[in-house]
Amino acid sequence: xxxxxxxxxxxxxxxxxxxxxxxxxxxxxxxxxxxxxxxxxxxxxxxxxxxxxxxxxxxxxxxxxxxxxxxxxxxxxxxxxxxxxxxxxxxxxxxxxxxxxxxxxxxxxxxxxxxxxxxxxxxxxxxxxxxxxxxxxxxxxxxxxxxxxxxxxxxxxxxxx
Numbered sequence: 001x002x003x004x005x006x007x008x009x010x011x012x013x014x015x016x017x018x019x020x021x022x023x024x025x026x027x028x029x030x031x032x033x034x035x036x037x038x039x040x041x042x043x044x045x046x047x048x049x050x051x052x053x054x055x056x057x058x059x060x061x062x063x064x065x066x067x068x069x070x071x072x073x074x075x076x077x078x079x080x081x082x083x084x085x086x087x088x089x090x091x092x093x094x095x096x097x098x099x100x101x102x103x104x105x106x107x108x109x110x111x112x113x114x115x116x117x118x119x120x121x122x123x124x125x126x127x128x129x130x131x132x133x134x135x136x137x138x139x140x141x142x143x144x145x146x147x148x149x150x151x152x153x154x155x156x157x158x159x160x161x
Contacts (some may be wrong), residue, residue, distance in 0.1 A: 013089040017133040017159060020090060021125035028122050031083040033115040033144060036071050041112055044075040066109050073106040076116065076151045080139050083118035084157075093159045099134060102154035108146060115144040123154065131161045 012029050014020040020028070038058065045051040053060045054070055061069040081098065090096075110116065123136040134156060141151040 011087060011089055013091060015090075016092045017090065017125070017161070020122070020135075021133065023122050024125055026122060027119055029084075029087040029120050031087045031118045031120075033117045034079065034082070036075075036110055036112055036114050036116060038069060038112045041069060041071050041075065044072055044078075048072070048074070050074075066111060069112045071110040071112065071114070073151065076106065076110050076141060077101075077104060077153060079116065079141070080118065080153065080155055083139070083141075084120065087118075088120070090159060092161050094161055096157050096159045099156040099158045101156065102136075104151070104153040106151050107148050108143065108150045110143060110150050114150075116141055116150065117144075118142070128158065133159050135159065 041055050045056050050072055054064055054066065055061075055072055056069065058069055061067075119140045119142065121138040121140075123138050125133055125135045128134050135158075137155045137157065139151075139153050139155050140149045143150045
């Protein structure tokens, strides 16, 4: 069993949805760095059935287009909840749910061993029924040492008091 992902970044806490909603249009949080391991990639391949050699065959991938194995784009995308959980807390929130994604792109590969972090910009915040709020976030996942992001997505979340 792999070690759980640990974060040492600074958690930002907001007391209310309204307090956070006041930051629409701004970058709100930046997560700590997370290292992508071959074990994570192998487990993701097993869970999804995507065992293409560029992800799981270390020897063959050395001669491939990326010089080694790379993480699945969807593995990178699947880190978004962990990035949020490690860096953002809303005291008023009883629970949050993933409501979907818009405009997902993978502009660059993620070689195994890369360190990633996410920058989260609040795009919108709209009240919905029963005191709930739907927020749209631009999430840009960066690879250490690379100027362009490895994943950019608009993430929709619903928060419940």
